[in-house]
Every structure is written in C-alpha cells, then in structure tokens.
Amino acid sequence: MISILIVGKGNVGTLLNEAFHSIETLNVQWISSRDLITIPKTDITIIAVSDDAIETVSSKISTDFVVHTSGSMPLSALKNNTRKGVFYPLQTFSKNKKVDFTQIPFCLEATTEKDEKLLEKLAGFLSKKIYHISSEQRKAIHVAAVFANNFTNHMYKIAHDICNTHQIPIEILNPLINETAEKIKVLPPALAQTGPAIRKDVATIKNHLFLLTEKQQEIYTILTKSIQNDT
Template identity: 50%
Template sequence: MLKVVIIGSGNVAQHLIKAFRNSQKVELVQAYARHAENLLHLLDADKITSSFDAITEADVYIISVSDDAISGVSSQLPFKDRLVVHTSGSVALDQLNIKNRRGVFYPLQTFSKSKEVNFTKIPFCLESEKESDYKVLEELALAISPLLYAIDSIQRQSLHVAAVFVNNFTNHLYAVGSEICTENNISFDILKPLIQETAAKIEQLSPLDAQTGPAKRNDRKTIQKHLDFLKDENQIAIYNLLTQSIQKTNV
C-alpha cells in the first residue's frame, strides 16, 4: 500500500484527500496545511501538520498549492531523494527543487470545494524523470482512476490552455447567458437542457461538426438583431469575437 502525504489545503488537495481516504490501495499518512483548521473536517488533527519539519516519511509527496507557490514549497521540504510531485497543469516539472525526485500528478478536472467529483472519470496526466517513479505514480493514480496518460511538461502546457478554453471560458459564457436571462426575468434553468445536449454531442461528433447557430450559417440578419439587442459593451465584444472566430473556422 502506497503511503502518501498531501501538501496543501485548497480545492484539489481536499478532493485528493477524500479520494485517497476512500481508497483501499493508498494510505494517506499525513497532510500539511499552513492553517490546520482548513482540513479538520476531513482528517483527524494528529494527521495534519503545519510544520515542514514535522512531515512524515511516505512513498509520494503531493504538492497541491497555487502555481506560484510550488517552487518555494518544494525548496522548503527538509528531506532529499524522495518522490515529490505537483498537481498543476501549467507548471513544468523542473520547477520542483532538484534535491528530490520530481514528477507531476495532474488531475484534469475542474474542482470546487462544494461540488463532489467522481474520480473514476477524471484523467490523470503523469510525468516523472525516472521510469521507476512513473510506475509509482501509475500505481497511485490507478488507485482512484482508470484514466492515465503519460504527458510531458510541454504537452501539459498545451493541454492546460485547451482546458481553459473548454472549461473556464465556457463557464464564463454560462455566466453571461445567466445574466441576460436574469435581466429579462427568465429562469436560467430553461437553458440547462441545451447546455447538457451541447456537451453530450461531442461524444459522437467532433466540435467542428457539432457547431450550429447563426454564425456558422452566416445568418447576418439574426446576428445583427442580437447585436442590436445587447446593450453591454463587453457582451457585444464577446459576441462579435466569437462570431468572427466561428465564421473563420467554418469557411
């Protein structure tokens, strides 16, 4: 059974704690948090430390903190030649301090503390400097998910950019749509079946083939009606930019 220490207390760290806590193949021996109270709802107090010097021995140390803090945290670890990984999609493996064996354990998913996730449907992107360490990360990932991918730092950067488009930007468009509905006394719930069908369609069609709407049809009258309706300059700019992008893609 693999022994794991998680360093961090944010969204990803908390979801990993829950997943490993429920696994029969992983022993979560400890978690580090600057403020121990942030993890008391998940772990007993004796399994939480706020001191780097008190971090216990384990097979894998998972740094799950903000991207800007990863390098500094890895430098503060008081041991050498142990397997230390981070969970970031945009930070290269070489940003971890070289005193330890380095790797990446990146779960490609959106995490919110208030929303449970099913780890069996989350892909893990793995990277390590040594093949033997990759085998350890593979074993660790398989303990909670069957979806594993060997992804290097350059590939992971491109994957993270793509993820921002399909997740963060898309969710922002939901927020824009919700705002328009609210302003016109319409329930956003009416749009949810459309959102679900749009997401489900790409299980069978490529995103290019699944594209519909006035921009793809070059329906200029409808496009102009929409632009005339919108009053918010930011919404108009987004509408114009996405319309032009769709038209360029579907020439």
C-alpha cells in the same frame, strides 16, 4: 502498502486526501504547507499548493519522491534535490461540490520508468483514465482547459445575464447546455456548429446585437467572426 504525504489544504489537497483515505493499501498523511518543520518519510510526497508556492515548498522537502499537482507548472518547478514528478488531475474543483474521481483524467510525468509506474499505480486507485503527459503538453492541456472550462463558464454567465434581464427562468437553457456538451463526443465541434454565425445569417446577427450590452456585443462580434473564419 504505499505511504503518501499530501502537503496543502486547498481544494485539490482536501479532495485527494478524502479520496485516498478510503483505499486500504495506502497510508495517507495530510499536512498544511505551514507545518513543514518535521516531514514524515513517505514513498510519495504530493505538493498540492498554489503554483507560485511550489518552488519554495519543494525546496524545503527532502523525502525521496516529490510530485506537484499543477497543470501549468513544469516538472522543473520542483526544487527538491531528490526524485521529481507530476500528478495532475485534470478537473475543476470546488470545495462545496463532490467530485467523482473515477471520471477524472490523471496526467502523469516522472523522470524514470519506475517512478512513472509508481504514479500509475497511485492514480489507478482513483481512476482508469491515466495519461503520460510531458511538461510541454501539460501546458497546452491547461490552455485548452481554460477554453473548455473557464471561457465556457463565462458563456453560460452571459447567457444567464441575458435571461435575467428579460425575466426568463435560467434553467430553460440547461437541456441545450447538456446537449451541446454531449454532442461533441459523437460529432467534432467543427461539424457540430450551428446558428446564425455559421449560416452567415446577417439579419439575425443584427437583431441579436440590438439586444445586447456593449460588452456583450464585443464578444458576440468577435466570436461570430471567428466561427465564420473557421469554415
């Protein structure tokens, strides 16, 4: 039996609590970071709070082993005086959308092999995708994730805006969006690139710019240039 305390009632805390609760060999407690007056003794305390609250919250915790769940904060952001670690599920979470934890990579970090094994065991209850990642590497993953998730989502947003402006049903793009995401699993994106930018099709690029707003034009131009400079 492993005992866990989850601190934090945001998306990650809520979803981890739900996921862990179905596992019989775990004893899970879940509190808000506002309720840090009496902290139960557990094997692992998981702080799932916003990045800028990690220092303050961890400094108030004296249980044996404290980990945070942040992609962008180093292990040293933890200010407890006991053992430290990181338990970072690499995924985008929304409260109103169910998440399949078996498909989520866990990025783990600890200061001893024993603690690494403990985190591995814990992550292993939820997922088979376990990675040992240093604080420096995790920072890079977090930036890569901004491109693969936040910026990609913004590309979808602009594509939808263009469809809406021209009375085109947005779902017409879904198969293309799926195929683009699927293709890079078999073909590196550098080789999967198609379209007017990589073809240096000046006439089509000019026609496209004509249809866009000034802000969209700025993004179109810089990304077209970037695709062309990559080749």
